[in-house]
Amino acid sequence: MKKIKVSLFVILLHTVGAIWAQDLQLTAKDSIVKNSWMFGLGYNFVDDSGDVFDELLDLDKQWNAVAFPSRVSIGKYFNSGIGVEAIGSYNKYKVGKTVDGAVNLEETDYFAIDSRVSYDLNKIIGETAWFDPYIGLGLGYTDANNKGRGTYNGVVGFRTWITERIGLDFNSSGKWAMDKGDGATNHLQHAVGVVYQFKAEKGLSKKGLEKQAQIEEILKEQQRVADSIAAAKKQEEEARLLAERLKKEQEALRLAEVEKEKAAAEKQRREDLQAKINSFGSINFALNSSYLDSRTKKTLNSIAELLQENPTVTVKLGAYTDSRGTDKYNLWLSQRRMQRSLDFLVSKGVSSEKVNATAFGEEELLNNCEDGVYCTEQEHKINRRIEITVDKI
Template identity: 60%
Template structure:
């Protein structure tokens, strides 16, 4: 079980490394963010087509378009996150002598002045962000003094900007201007190109950038889930290893304790067997005195106790069934006391030897009252027995 858990952790680590190594490298770059609000200033030039057939011959540069050889257009505007922009534009131009103006050849140079205000909308909000290409449309109104005629105008604008950085770019646009005074003035077109500079720029992620960010977050969450799974598996493996170690130590301790107990039991059994092999002290009928043979046996018991100073022995004395029970109890006590006294007299401490008297209550055969037995059978019950009572 422990091996299986560790194998799972190793497999998870391998799969994690493999998965992450196969994932495309995702990171947010400047290309993933777009400008969504800013202030804009442009400086450039403008071209005016007031030929009277400006929509019929849109690119009649030689006869219809008028321009001056220096910057002639300036604007300032504010553009918002929703794609709407507000802009004020000032222009200067000059109708050139010999150009077509209001379907006639212009006899002399005439100044052109324009002041316009417009509202525009960023088409990328509909088309999707293109980054460098920023098309827009707009409407507005203004005042134009052209061909010595002042007029209010309704304006419609179409154009685009192309950006080289977050701040610098080019602005191209064309504006149709429809006069508010149809009796004394005509409609015309004004084209413009200029350098654009934006400031106080605020940016946000593009749609692709947001998708990439969502993928990054999802990947990060997945990596975290895998790391959490690995950490959990490692923690479970650690806990399992600790539990198995504790169980192993407990088993080893139990085995050691059992071995110790078995050794102690074996030692005690061997000592008890050694003492049992001495035999018992057997008393004569109605006697508690020890014979020389009994003392020889007890001397052997004393020798064993001297060799094994940690053992404690209890001597139990018994009688046969003849006589009254009170008498037999008293007699067995006398036999036990005299046996103990002899052992103590040989140098054994009293705290290592004890006794018990049982009278006729623990016969070793069936020689009870009323049962005929031989003297030999009765003599088997007149005994003193040696028992080890502690664990040496």
């Protein structure tokens, strides 16, 4: 009996450890691009009105653009956050637009070749896999309004990634003429386009490194538990031999041990049932939703079958939300999640008397994602859950 108990305990520990390790499995979200090449193609918009920031967004009067892709770029980006780019752009100053403080009367071409050094602000504010704000400085040559001039450039912008390779780039540059002796003026150039990332070298983000360290700690703990179990088995064997020698003299102790084993068996059955419930998978909800998706229904269906197979078993069902929204709203939302889960179990033949259901709202968060604390959507999702635990067996 004791060998069976130890074996079941080993299986339980390894099952719980495997589930825990699976939750901490490294994914694509835990990696970031360390360095890469990047090619961009898009549109540029030139504001050479002469009023700098006055009426900055007056597209109709001040912005000049052409109908076809008019900007191309190539750059190399390094793990340090530094990026080096070369950019070529073309445009036309349209008749009727404001150029150098006056209404333009003749359509003229705009050409620019620029180089710049940029810095990824994620190195300061925290790395993500989808949003890259940046600033930069550079030099260039621009032929605008039939006036050529070298320029000092300053840029601010951001990239947002649709896939690991393809993203959108939005930026605005201020271009200051090096020599204004021939009437050359300062101007603004805005750009939007598609960027393609290639020859990328990836590595773990800060969060990914932390998760990797946690996984290593879990494996060490599993080994420690296995060693402890082996030592416990040895001690149990020694105790069994001693019990056989003292059997006649310790009848009262034997009876007490029987009762102890009965209690342990009951505890073990409870743990086995809870482990089986846990193995069916977690139950989580989308933001502001009480909808039961196919995965949730599958989990609840497995729980319904377990309850039907074990007529004496009752469970507790707790419904929770994340911290976003008011306390009153979150309590109401958790009640809907609770009721829909309970209704589903009842529809599968489970008596409502076998389920002690309670709605907790945003109480008992599983992490530190409280009001006012920034968390990722995945971290918030952990708290939008249904927890089912064994009540009575």
